[in-house]
Amino acid sequence: MKFSFFYTIIIVLLFLSFNKNIFSQADSEIIMDKYKATIIDNGDSFYGVYLVKKGRKMGVIDYDFELKIPIKYESIKYYEDYYSFYIVQRKKHYGLYNNEFNLILECKYTKLEKVGAYIEIGTKKGIGLYSLYSRNYLIEPIYDSIAVSRDFVNYNEGITILYSDGKQGMVYMNSDYIVKFDVEWDSIKFVDSEIYDVDGEWYSSYYSFKKEGRTFRYFLDGEYKIEIITEGYSNVDKQRLRKLRADTIALDETNGDGIFKARVTASQKWGLYQDYGDTIHILIPPQFDSIVNYSWNAPFTMVANDGLWGVYLWEWGDSIDYNREVPCLYEECKRVSSSSSGRFYMAAKLDNVWFWVDWYTGKRTTKQVWNSYDEMKLSYYDRSTYYSN
Numbered sequence: 001m002k003f004s005f006f007y008t009i010i011i012v013l014l015f016l017s018f019n020k021n022i023f024s025q026a027d028s029e030i031i032m033d034k035y036k037a038t039i040i041d042n043g044d045s046f047y048g049v050y051l052v053k054k055g056r057k058m059g060v061i062d063y064d065f066e067l068k069i070p071i072k073y074e075s076i077k078y079y080e081d082y083y084s085f086y087i088v089q090r091k092k093h094y095g096l097y098n099n100e101f102n103l104i105l106e107c108k109y110t111k112l113e114k115v116g117a118y119i120e121i122g123t124k125k126g127i128g129l130y131s132l133y134s135r136n137y138l139i140e141p142i143y144d145s146i147a148v149s150r151d152f153v154n155y156n157e158g159i160t161i162l163y164s165d166g167k168q169g170m171v172y173m174n175s176d177y178i179v180k181f182d183v184e185w186d187s188i189k190f191v192d193s194e195i196y197d198v199d200g201e202w203y204s205s206y207y208s209f210k211k212e213g214r215t216f217r218y219f220l221d222g223e224y225k226i227e228i229i230t231e232g233y234s235n236v237d238k239q240r241l242r243k244l245r246a247d248t249i250a251l252d253e254t255n256g257d258g259i260f261k262a263r264v265t266a267s268q269k270w271g272l273y274q275d276y277g278d279t280i281h282i283l284i285p286p287q288f289d290s291i292v293n294y295s296w297n298a299p300f301t302m303v304a305n306d307g308l309w310g311v312y313l314w315e316w317g318d319s320i321d322y323n324r325e326v327p328c329l330y331e332e333c334k335r336v337s338s339s340s341s342g343r344f345y346m347a348a349k350l351d352n353v354w355f356w357v358d359w360y361t362g363k364r365t366t367k368q369v370w371n372s373y374d375e376m377k378l379s380y381y382d383r384s385t386y387y388s389n
Helices: 002-035 235-244 373-380
Strands: 038-041 049-054 057-062 067-073 075-079 085-090 093-098 103-109 111-115 118-122 127-131 136-143 145-148 158-164 167-173 178-185 187-191 206-211 214-220 227-231 246-251 259-264 270-275 280-288 300-305 308-313 325-330 332-338 344-350 353-357 386-388
Touching: 002 038, 002 049, 002 057, 049 067, 057 075, 067 075, 067 085, 085 103, 093 111, 103 111, 103 118, 118 136, 118 145, 127 145, 136 145, 136 158, 136 167, 158 178, 167 187, 178 187, 178 206, 235 246, 235 259, 235 270, 235 280, 259 280, 280 300, 300 325, 300 332, 308 332, 325 344, 332 373, 344 373, 353 373
Parallel strands: none
Antiparallel strands: 038 049, 049 057, 057 067, 075 085, 085 093, 093 103, 111 118, 118 127, 127 136, 145 158, 158 167, 167 178, 187 206, 206 214, 214 227, 246 259, 259 270, 270 280, 300 308, 308 325, 332 344, 332 386, 344 353
């Protein structure tokens, strides 16, 4: 019984395969007879249609043998999405058909590329963003380049950074409204960190806008309907300044844990702090001309006095090593971490040569020296595995 069933399955599969070949062959003959074209994709990549070719030109024919996209393009690419579409190329320019085979964009664009839920579009004037949903430009194609954020995958929400003539702008869109910042800023950066606006309202993230040495912060309110831009110190930061008798505060815009640097007015020295609400905890006392923020889970950071750099330890949870430092002896320091092992290393420069230093003790660990950090980096480990900060 098992033997008979096995051979029955084999015969059925062979029959289906044979009939498929007959079906494909018959379709090929019909298409050749009607359009003088050959099938180059039978629906594996182009859902529900045939991609066909005649000479060097391509087109699309459906299973009823109706011509859906004329056979006149050098290339045709199909993108299956909520709004499926075809990008076609003719004479080094690109056009677009929707999933109903309507020509939405003529072949006059220098670039059409799918980006999330949108089409990055290029013309002689510049780069922009096109919406299949609204069938119009979300961003006019007039910019040198654009950068679409990863969260810009829905059809009604996201951030795009605009670049032109060395300046930056930004477009924020959600289902209710669009906010656009003109291309006039020196830099725009997303900051996932604790911050307060000028009225003391707390936010967990914001955008940092910088122009002509001034920093502005962009927030959305709790209902994500309006924009708030602040410049200068918030009421909370002003309270911190008074408590620490400081004249300047610099927020840590990387780690998102409420850490900040402050410069004491009298000594003009920097310290590193963390605000717990009722108390301000001193992480590094205000004894240094410069302090580099701690990297995520890093056990040390770099501090400087009189133009020379050293190390300040922060052994997580180890009170014995708290506040211990390696003297400021070096012209330059770099903290290097391994993305695979999580270990941290320290490279230092003295007398114009680079070498490795044990950040825990301050002792040199290599006799060899390098003329530049890049040479040293390549000599010691794989560049792709490690990064510096």
